[in-house]
Amino acid sequence: MTINFLIAPDFSPEFYAGWHFLNTRLQRLIDAPVHLFMATNAEEQWKAIDNDTVDIIYANPFDAAKLMRELGYLPVVHPVNRFDEMVISSSAESEIKSLHDIKPGMSVLCTENYDVKLIALRLLEAVDIEEKDLIWISSESFSAVARRLIQGEGDIGLFMSSAYYKLTSLTRSRLNLLIESKINDLYHVVLLHPRHASMLETLQQAFSTMHETVAGEMLLEDIGLSDGFSILENEEVELLIDLIETLRD
Structure with missing residues (x-):
């Protein structure tokens, strides 16, 4: 069998x-x-x-x-x-330089990865942002999240850390890493x-x-x-x- x-x-x-x-x-x-x-x-x-x-x-x-x-x-x-961590990022040209710059009504580029989204929401609790406060835009891959973020199609993007660091150095130079989770479990x-x-x-x-x-x-x-x-x-x-x-x- x-x-x-x-x-x-x-x-x-x-x-x-x-x-x-x-x-x-x-x-x-x-x-x-x-x-x-x-x-x-x-x-x-x-x-x-x-x-x-x-x-x-x-x-x-x-x-x-x-x-x-x-x-x-x-x-x-x-x-x-090999732990499952995630990154919240913005475009390097964006005025969003830290979690405190994320405000209700902003848009989030993300994939179908529920685990990434859930960890992100826990990190955003530190600045009193909940899921209902944001506009969620689905993307087919983490590379698409990066591309669309750079093109200004969203305010912030969510990545698995492993996927973020697999982006080319040129792509990452056009992004701001706002925070990376450190759960380690x-x-x-x-x-x-x-x-x-x-x-x-x-x-x-x-x-x-x-x-x-x-x-x-x-x-x-x-x-x-x-x-x-x-x-x-x-x-x-x-x-x-x-x-x-x-x-x-």
Whole structure:
């Protein structure tokens, strides 16, 4: 039986090929056929989940909390030294130089990444700005957020930190970094559908030891996770879920 492995839609396009190479390696390590599915947006991801066609998923922490709590997905591993932080930025030509310059009625360029938006809203609480105070403009990617921000189509933009620092130096020189989150406890995770509980240890072993070979190190570098994966312990799961609930409150 083929195992379906879904990658969250917030992966950087430059890692597309890398995930496919890693998937080839994973099939050898677990001795089972694995079909990789790269979701293009959140709607596509949740459609696959609702259709019960997802066996393994690399999910953002907010989706992961729901999958574990409501659907019983099992924790497998998480990336080592790779946290999900976000950046709020404005155009370098804008008069917005700090969070205190953000006022009700201003527009925000953002992607479908709910986790990025939620963290941003918590940061904006410091200047008494709520979701209803702003105009939200959806963009298809973080590079589009940057482009439209520079072109003056929005007042501020929201980015995953990893995506922000992947922008070219020229692009970043035309932006103001207003604030970057420093939570250090949020990260993407690999989860396993409970119907495959019998392969949990095998999967944990495959991911967590992948960095121990030269070939594995190269594959991990090709998806931006050079330090590899670590087994996700129950205590870490509880901390992650508690943090998500705190951010949502």
